Amino acid sequence: MAILQYVLSAVPLRKTQRNFLTVLLSVFLAVPGRLNVLNLSRYAACSESTIRRWLHRSDPGAIPWGAVHRATVSTAIESGLISPLCVLAIDASFHRKSGQHTAHLGSFWNGCAARTERGIEQSCCALIDVQHRQAFTVDVRQTRTGSEAPSRLEQAADQLDDVLLDLQTVPRLDLAAVVADGNYAKESMVETVTGHGLPFISRFPRNANLKYLYTGEHPRRRGRPKSSTARWISATCSALTSFLKRRPSGCGLRWSGACSGREKCVQSSSSRSVKGSSDGLRGAVQHRCDDARS
Secondary structure, three states, X not given: OHHXXXXXXXXXXXXXXXXXXXXXXXXXXOOOOOOOHHHHHHXXXXXXXXXXXXXXOOOOOOOOHHHHHHHHHHHHHHHOOOOOEEEEEEEEEEXXXXXXXXXXXXXXXXXXXXXXXXXXXXXXXXXXXXXXXEEEEEEEEEOOOOOOOXXXXXXXXXXXXXXXXXXXXXXXXXXXXXXXXXHHOOHHHHHHHXXXXXXXXXXXXXXXXXXXXXXXXXXXXXXXXXXXXXEHHHHHHHHHHHHHHOOOOOXXXXXXXXXXXXXXXXXXXXXXXXXXXXXXXXXXXEEOOOOOOO
16 A cells, blocks of 8 residues: 555645545455456445446546556656566457447457457557566557547557657656567558657568569660569578578577467577568577678
């Protein structure tokens, strides 16, 4: 309770907001079973309707959850519970809903069932402590559906933009990068992250089709001038295969089976990573040779 009161004291809250958060978060730590409103009202000092009204508020008097999350992270950094070096991760979570009156129902990907199902989706941004491998949620938003709602990637890009702006106010936070899976490896996401001066770490999707730009002379012939050469992924795989066959002495390679199937990942000493798909290479290769020359 002392830690909770210390965190809440760092957030500009009204007296009613502070009292409600003190009751709600205290019950969160003590309630067994599912954390829904009905179950919380059995142990809290307020009724079910009071909890629902507070959680459904969207006016200026609503609970500033973002400020509470940032104050929690700042308190953890100042007390030494986590290190300042963190990365920001974004991912979506699916929840089944069988009713018809829930807002923003739609068909979303369920990773547990490996198929698309009907329900709701929530996009979550979390800070990951690199040293202690702990995650702290900083923002959660429900994916909106409907004809007037923007696409999922546009909503994720807007959420990421707002979170990165808010995290600039957290003192002593050393944000190193933004990480996401291959579903977010799109131009809008990359531009949003790089616009804040941070690298974006992801993986190429299976339909990635990157090519080298053609810089040679264009022959005099009919048709459109040549603009690209070989596929970048295929050429990279060929160069790596050639290097493995004639690698210099003193260059250490470590194979790992972390990636299965057609996926590969190559990491060099210059901290650059190349990801794609290949028929000839399986698994992950880490190249730790500083003076190797292909």
